[in-house]
Amino acid sequence: MTTVKKRPEVLSPAGTLEKLKVAVDYGADAVFIGGQAYGLRSRAGNFSEEEMREGVAYAHARGSKVYVAANMVMHEGNEEGAGTWFCNLRDMGIDAVIVSDPALIEICATEAPGLEIHLSTQASATNVETFQFWKNYGLTRVVLAREVSMEEVAEIRRRTDVEIEAFVHGAMCISYSGRCTLSNHMSMRDANRGGCSQSCRWKYDLYDMPFGQERQSITGSIPEEFSMSAVDMSMIDHIPDMIDNGVDSLKIEGRMKSIHYVSTVTNCYKAAVDAYMESPAKFESIKEDLINELWKVAQRELATGFYYGTPSENEQLFGARRKIPQYKFVGEVLAFDPDHMTATIRQRNVILEGDRVEFYGPGFRHFETFIKDLHDAEGHKIDRAPNPMEILTITVPQEVKPGDMIRACKEGLINLYQKDGSSETIRA
Known part of the structure; x- marks a missing residue:
């Protein structure tokens, strides 16, 4: 029996109304945005209620969906007003919310019935049992943790009918599923409540500290200051694996990136999906063009994250850059x-x-x-x-x-x- 390939959704980031329109125009089947509460990108130009309404109207008129990220970790008192906020999102036509905190999930499910809930990658979903747990609470989609392998993606798809959303392009966090406290410690900005100062991206000095002696900087003896920074993810040449293993939504990271980034990356993944759905040969014929196109936007070096094995030192940023956008x-x-x-x-x-x-x-x-x-x-x-x-x-x-x-x-x-x-x- 021939298995019919299901066309996945291309899901693009939209940090502003302008970026939302660009993403939709360049082929996004859906976009994810942030409101002015409960998100993890406090500096992403988050949407006002008026902008949300305009964005929803623009996207829906062109056959695209709009999801709102509400993936912060709540502290005591943050729940006040959440039910009303979710009701407003539902009533203005938002297609789904992306949530990680169980309390917010409970509030949304009970106080804003009818609003679809997707589990955020911050919740670290890595196995079938987790999918089933959240399905029992009424969630329709789970965004996979970035640490999941392609083999695990295939097994999860085989054993569950919950929609799978997986990252295919963009920044990788050095901490497990983005749950980091470096920013809290170094700059008093809570990474899990929208204020990450990206401490892992900073350059650090490296010291030799012999016992009982004064420390000495060894900067200059290595090609780059000590870094915890991961390279970016790119799965453009592995789109067949994502589709064949039943991923329902291909997620592009980057709500704080430029319209140049949003338009280019969305264009590439849209073209990749279109080509592979037509035929594997068609995809192979344009694969190199797609890879070259992605290198026309400013970004870090690229790798495949955890999909094909645990990243090594080659997936970290240190030393001379191997490739620079032109x-x-x-x-x-x-x-x-x-x-x-x-x-x-x-x-x-x-x-x-x-x-x-x-x-x-x-x-x-x-x-x-x-x-x-x-x-x-x-x-x-x-x-x-x-x-x-x-x-x-x-x-x-x-x-x-x-x-x-x-x-x-x-x-x-x-x-x-x-x-x-x-x-x-x-x-x-």
């Missing part, structure tokens, strides 16, 4: 005039006359050209636009569409590790 986000298209073949753009970074740039848009559309006939908002010819958010016009060789993004192609350096531990620098 592109810079410089603008977005606001309008296109087909009669004069000009594009009106909103500039995000410095643009120079003659810059080599790449336009890209939803559906994995791309083309390269050079900045020509650069004019400011008043129509004056200029050769440089240094100030962010300027409205400019340029001549383009082919049609572009509002919402298309523009990258400048910048030469850079790539550092490659050698077998002896040294590094070689080459021109990209």
Whole structure:
């Protein structure tokens, strides 16, 4: 009997209303956002009630869903008003909430019946029994802990009908399922209540401390200060494994990332899913293009997390970088005039006359050209636009569409590790 592959949802981050619209336009089947309470990203530009309503209307009109992260760990007194808040989310059309604290789950289930609840990755779900426990409480989906292997994903899928959501791209936390207290200790900001200062991403000095002697810094004798920082996850070339093993939702991390990141990564995973659902051969034919595309956004180095084994020192950030993105986000298209073949753009970074740039848009559309006939908002010819958010016009060789993004192609350096531990620098 032939098994029919189920198409998974592409779930993208949306830290602001602008990012929500970009994610939806670039192919997200669903987005996850934060409200102004109960979330873990206090600095992510969280949504007001009015913005939520607008975001829900925008997404639903285009066939996409909106989930709200309410995944903080509650302290005494935090529960006040939670029931009303969940009721408001339900009544404005939010499709589900993502929760980890059992008290918040209980409040939502009893005081806002009808609002779907998904278990957050913060709850560390790693086995079938945990899935069954939360199913008995009425939860319809579980977001897997990042520590789960692909073999375990397959076993969980085989033994439960609860929806599986799994991370496929983005930052990895150095602590188990994100439950960390480094930030609390070092900066008095509670990581489990939305205030993480990302202490694991800091650079630390390393000391030699012989007994009874003064400590001495050994900075400089190693290529990078001591770090606890993990590389980012990317499963773009393993999408077949995710689909074949029954993952229902492919989650992209990054509510605090830029619209360049959101548009690029969403575009890639949407294209990957589309291609594999068409045929394995189609996916293989574009896989390298997808990998290369992801390297056009600023990010840490990439690995597959715990899916294919326990990460080693190669999945930690230290020493010379092995690969550096070669592109810079410089603008977005606001309008296109087909009669004069000009594009009106909103500039995000410095643009120079003659810059080599790449336009890209939803559906994995791309083309390269050079900045020509650069004019400011008043129509004056200029050769440089240094100030962010300027409205400019340029001549383009082919049609572009509002919402298309523009990258400048910048030469850079790539550092490659050698077998002896040294590094070689080459021109990209």
